[in-house]
Amino acid sequence: MLYREAGQFKTAYATDQQIFPIRQDRVAVIAVVAFAFLVVPVIGNQYWLSAILIPFLIFSLAALGLNILTGYAGQLSLGTAAFMAVGAFAAYNFVLRVPGIPLLVAFALAGGCAALVGIVFGLPSLRIKGFYLAVATLAAQFFIVWALVRFPWFSNYSSSGVITAQQMKIFGVAFDTPLEKYLLVLSIVSLMALAAKNMVRSEVGRAWMAVRDMDVAAEVIGIRIMYTKLTAFAVSSFYCGVAGALFAYAYLGTVEPEAFTLDLSFRILFMVIIGGMGSVLGSFLGAGFIVMLPIVLNISIPALNRLLYALVQWSLPASITSNLELMVFGGLIIFFLIVEPHGLARLWQIGKEKLRLWPFPH
């Protein structure tokens, strides 16, 4: 009853096309954003901010990038972590070598570098599709990490390629504490998410989806396949690059090329699958899920152990946690693919549909 659209008529195309046409949605989103910006800084503690919320936001951004490429444009990519690496190292080098460069400009340029690299490794997509393309992105994954280690210039000749992110300063204001970092990351991610939402509901988003669904038909109606695919790679890599820069500057502090492993690429792919392919909201939901999962397991397994011990005098061995995490991951992927291939975002939509009827059964 609360969620009815009754009485909300649209009299202009502009209002029909807005991001949240239903008033209740608008209210909810404003509430969430207000909560994130105003309430969390007050109630959030150090741990939550730096170990949960900041990585959640950063991974959401990377997942958003991958979602644009794989979910909207239909180009499977297993090299997400490599593009993040490009962003991280590019940002480091810009700040290092261009004295006085504004931090946000450095981040944007880092994203730009990642976009260029993305275009280069996206070129094969013009000839090859599906898993074959996944292999090309694997080449990117391995090659880029190798190159960052091999050419010490990237890490300013430090041993083993480790870079230490410089202090973040915007207009002389330093961003040191977890709270400050959180607000910075939140702002950047919010703006980029808005931009992504705008893009996917505009012509470029439709072109991406057309190429994903049936590229021959897309070509026939005038969409340029090459341009569309390469822009998907470019925009996606830009997002991943910025995410990588934030990863280094606002989360880890020090990072080396080997931190951007194939495992990380898979993790982000899982965020997209579980969250929902082709959905901006899904990227956030998926990232949240995968960030929270190890934490939930870390809490629940000892609790489970205590219960088991109390019941049958036996508890699971200590080594089990990380392996169980892998098994749960794998199992969940399969579960989601069977039950709801469109992920949490679709479940969310179905939930909203049900909410429209609530409390009536039909």
Add this chain to the structure above:
Amino acid sequence: MATSRRTIGDVILTLERISLGFGGVKALSEVSFDVREHEIRAIIGPNGAGKSSMLNVINGVYHPQQGTITFRGEIRREMVPHQAAAQGIARTFQNIALFKGMSVLDNIMTGRNLKMRASILEQAIHFGRARREELDNRRKVEEVIDFLEIQHIRKTPVGRLPYGLQKRVELARALAAEPSMLLLDEPMAGMNVEEKQDMCRFVLDVNEQYGTTIVLIEHDMGVVMDISDRVVVLDYGRKIGDGTPDEVRASQAVIDAYLGVAH
């Protein structure tokens, strides 16, 4: 009987000695015919005659090994799909080629992609030119939606629609591009009598109201004879008839082909 609703203009498309083969299979052999502006030209023939291949050649999905295509005075060996679209050729497909992951409205909006000029950055900010274009194109698309009477399904994902409505949406997408020439591949296949009548009406309206040249493949002889100005008959990749519906109906070669008489 086809009445002359519009003044039929000069020849805008000429196909000369088009030959097309795949491996050992010859789809088209030395087919030549022309299409005049504002007319409705039907391509008919038994199954496997090469009709769809002919349409695919016209808008560049297939490239013929021999022959030339002259469109609006430009002679070329082959068309490129993107170019064809830019020059005002739109088409529908035999097996519906809609984008199953998008809604009806979005599908039709993709038809207007060539009219949208805003860059990606502008679209990301959704301000100024990008916003205006989006609204302008939405307005145009709504006109097409009104024309084809599909208002009630505009937000429905295309994959959920029944076959007949999907065909209509595909036609809408083609019309949204404001084409000067429309290629229709069996637009009435699989429809019942009422749906066929509706589709016929739409095709005629498009030709009358917008002056669009129409090249259509159709199996229903009643429809073909009723609405076309001229007809081309193909059999086994060769042209065996070309003229007005009456002429073609009377041609012995055509009758033989349809009756299966060896020739």
Add this chain to the structure above:
Amino acid sequence: MSFFFEVLIGGLLSGVMYSLVALGFVLIYKASGVFNFAQGAMVFFAAMTFVGLNEAGLGFWLAFVVTTGVMVVGALLTERIVLRPLVNQPQITLFMATIGLTFFLEGLTQMIWGSTPLGLELGIQDQPLDWLMDKTGINVSQFDLFAAAVAGILVAVLAVFFQKTRIGRALRAVADDHQAALSIGIPLQQIWGIVWATAGFVALVSGLMWGARNGVQFALTFTALKALPVLILGGFESVPGAIVGGLIVGASEKLAEVYVGPMVGGGIESWVAYVIALLFLLVRPEGLFGEKHIDRV
């Protein structure tokens, strides 16, 4: 010059090892159209199970048989739980399900058998053949030749199986179109069960070979990734292609590392196979032995 041959032959033989893993992929892809990313994890699981059973006291052949049984059971379970619900989903969905399966298997393997690397003895020494060494000065390991022989036999058996038997034909029909195969009465579930069990067996053999060479450890799962360039070169659906592709990848990798590596600082083995595959894809997307797909509009 003999150094060149040594590197070449070494590369060819290590390529055979890749081929063994690639064979498992080809089997499943050929029969169910699924790209089984979990093949590497299956190799790991099979090898670990074998060694675990061996160390628990079962003799070589008993452990082999039991492990094969385990792989068969695993295959049937996989078919039941993962594949059956996903019949007729697009390829990409099935591929991602196998990625999930990979993670699951990796966790399971380590949970049961622990995560320390284990050694594996097959009785064949990794020593150079003396007579060849004396005659031509080329260093070729006995073990590598044994691996090549094993691969050859496996390939021959599988090729016959696919081409000549009724089940083989049914497998090819299923790979082409699940629904069509179902509609003419091919027992899809049985077929898939058989195929995955066979792939499991191939995984076991590969696991034994790789394990004897490099020790049984977690890194075995990454052999799956190396098989990808092999498949690209050879075509995803071709058994001989897996062999040829493996040979080419193995040889090129070693040659590149030895001759090109020093110019760019070494360590290029990690990506050179992918780049070669990539370049190959641009020229011939369906691989040397693969089939061209024509999309009908």
